[in-house]
Amino acid sequence: MKISELSRRSGVSIPAIKYYLRDGLLPPGHATAANQASYSEDHLHRLRLIRTLIGVRRLPVSSVREILGAITEEGDLHQIFGIVIDARPAALKQKQEQDAQAAEQETTGVTDVRRLISEMGWDVATHTAAIQTLGDVLDALSELKADIDWQTLLPYAELADRTSELDVEQMHGTSDLLEQAERAVLVSVLLEPALLALRRLAQEDKSARLFSHTAEKGNGD
Template identity: 40%
Template sequence: MRISELSQKSGLPVATIKFYLREGLLPPGKRTARNQADYGDDHLSRLYLITTLTVVGRLPLSAVREIVTALDDRGTQLDGLCRVINKALVPLDREEEAGSIGTTARYQVDTFVDGLNWNVEPGAPGRSTLTQVLTALRLLGWDDDVDVFVPYQQAAARIASREVDTIPVDADEDEAALMLVARTVLFEVAWCTLRGMAHEHIIAARAGKARKTDDAS
C-alpha cells in the first residue's frame, strides 16, 4: 500500500507517519520509485503498536523508540526485553540526593530486593525508584520501613505471573515479544487505574459509614 493508504487505515496523518519513518520508529517501506515506497501489514501493525504505547500506555516517544529497537533486535531475549520495558516504565535511574536518609533507604531497598531472590540487576532503575519513594516518605515525616513494600511486592508477583502465563507456549519469538510489550505496558495502566478507582470507592464507603454512625448518634 502507498503511504496515503497506510494513513487512511491507521488513522494517522501522513506527516506523522513520515516523522516516525525519520525517527526510526517505523521501518522504511519497499522503494518503488525515487519518492515512492510500498508499505505492508507489518507497517500497519507497528503504527498500531506505537499508538497504543503512546496514547493508552502514556509513554514518551523516547521510551517507545527503545522498546521498538529491542523488538527489532532479533538477538534480544524476553528477559532482556523486560529490562527495556521496565526502564521505559520506570525511567527514574538518577542518583538519590537526600543525604544519609537516601543512603540508608538505598541500602534497605537493595537488601529487600535481594532478599526476594528475583533476577533483578544491581543497577535496575526500579531500585532507584523504590529508594526515592522510601526516602520521600521519610522526608515527609512518616517513619515507614522498607516492609511497606511487601504487599505491593506480593501483588506484583501474582499479577506478573498471571500476565506471563497468558503468553501461549507455542507463540513464536516475535509474537511472544509483542505480547510481552503490549501486556506489560497496558496492564500497568490498568493496574494504576483500578487502584485509583479502589481508593475512591473505599474512601467513599468509609465516609458513608461514618455519616451513618453520626446520624445514629
Template identity: 40%
Template sequence: MRLSELSKKSGVSTATIKYYLREGLLPPGERISANQADYHTDHLHRLRLVRALIHVGRIPVARAREVLASMDEDQPGTEDRVGAAIEALPYEPVNGSDGDAFVVRAQGTVAALLAQEGWAAGARSSGNHPAYQMLVDAVATLARLGYPCDVPHLTPYAARAAELAVHDLNVIQALDSPEERVEAAVALTVLYEPLLLALRRLAGVEECRRRYNSA
C-alpha cells in the first residue's frame, strides 16, 4: 500500500507517519521509485502500536524508540527479549535526590519488600530498573503525606501484582511467535495499566456504595 493508503487505514496523517519514519519508530517501506515506497500490513500494525505507546501509554517519542528497539533486538531467547522489553519501558523520577530522607527510607522499604517476595529484578538492577524507581518514588510520596506504606501494608499489593504477572505471561506464552510474545509483553504492560486504573477506581466506588450506602 502507498503512504496515503497507510494513512487512511490507520487514521494517522501522512505528515505524522513521515515524522515516525524519520524518528525510526516505523521501519521504512519498500522503495519502488525515487519518491515512493510500498508499505505492508506489518507497517500498519507497528503504526498502531506506536500510537498506543505515545497516546495511551504517554511515552515520549525518544523513549518509545528505545522500547521498540528493545523489542526488535536479537536476544538469545524469548524470555530475555520479553524481560528486556518490559525493563525498557521508561519512567521519569519525580522525587528529589537519593539523599532525601523520605527517598532513603523508601529505598529500604522497597528492598525489604522485594526480598520478602523473592523478586530479583529490582535488586539486581541496583535501582536502575525504571519500575524500581517508580516504586521508590510512590512509597516516598506516600510517606511524605503520612499514608501507610510499610512492608506489611504493601504486601497485599505485591501479591495481587504477582497474580497479574502470571496471567500476563500465560497470555503471552499462548502466542505463536517470539516476535508476537515480545510485542505483547510491551502492549500488556503499557495498555493494561490504564485498564487496571479504571477498574480499581470503579471497584473503589462500588465498595464505597456497598459500605456506606447499601440501602
C-alpha cells in the first residue's frame, strides 16, 4: 500500500509516519520509485501499536523503541503481553533496578498485596507495576482509617480474575508478533475505559434498585 493508504488505515498523519520512518520506529517500505515506497500489513500493525503506545500510554519515543525491539526479540505471547501492560520492563537492566528498588521501599500496603496474590494463587512477577499501585491504595486507605483492607478486596479480585480470562481469550487467533502486541494494547489499554464505564452503569442500576424505592417509600409515609 502507498503511504497515503497507510495513513488512512492507521489514522496516523503522513508527516507523523515520515517522522517515525526517520526515527527508526517504523522500518522503511519497499522502494518502488525514487521518492515512493510500498508498505505492508506489518507496517500497519506496527504503526497502530506506535500510535497507541505514544498517544494513549503517553510513552516517550525512546521507550516505544525499546518495547518494539523487545517484542520482536521475545517471540513469547506471555512476555509480549507483560511488556505491553507494564507487568514487566522491556529491558533486563530496568527489571533489576525495579527489583532492587521494590525491595528497599516495600510498604505495608505492598506486603498486603502480596498476601492477596498468594491467597488468589496468582503467578505474577515480583516487579509487576500493579503491585505497587495497589499497595499505594491500601496504604492510603489505612491512613484514612477506612474499613477496607486486602481481605476486603478478595471478592473484587475474584471478579478481576474472571474478567482477565475474557481479556486473555482476546489474544488468541493470531501468530504474528506485531498483531499480538497490537491486540494486547487493545485489551489492556483501550478496553479499560469501557470496563470502567460498564461498572458505572451497573452501579447506577443497583443504586436505583436499592435506594430509589426506599426514598419513594419514605416520601409516601
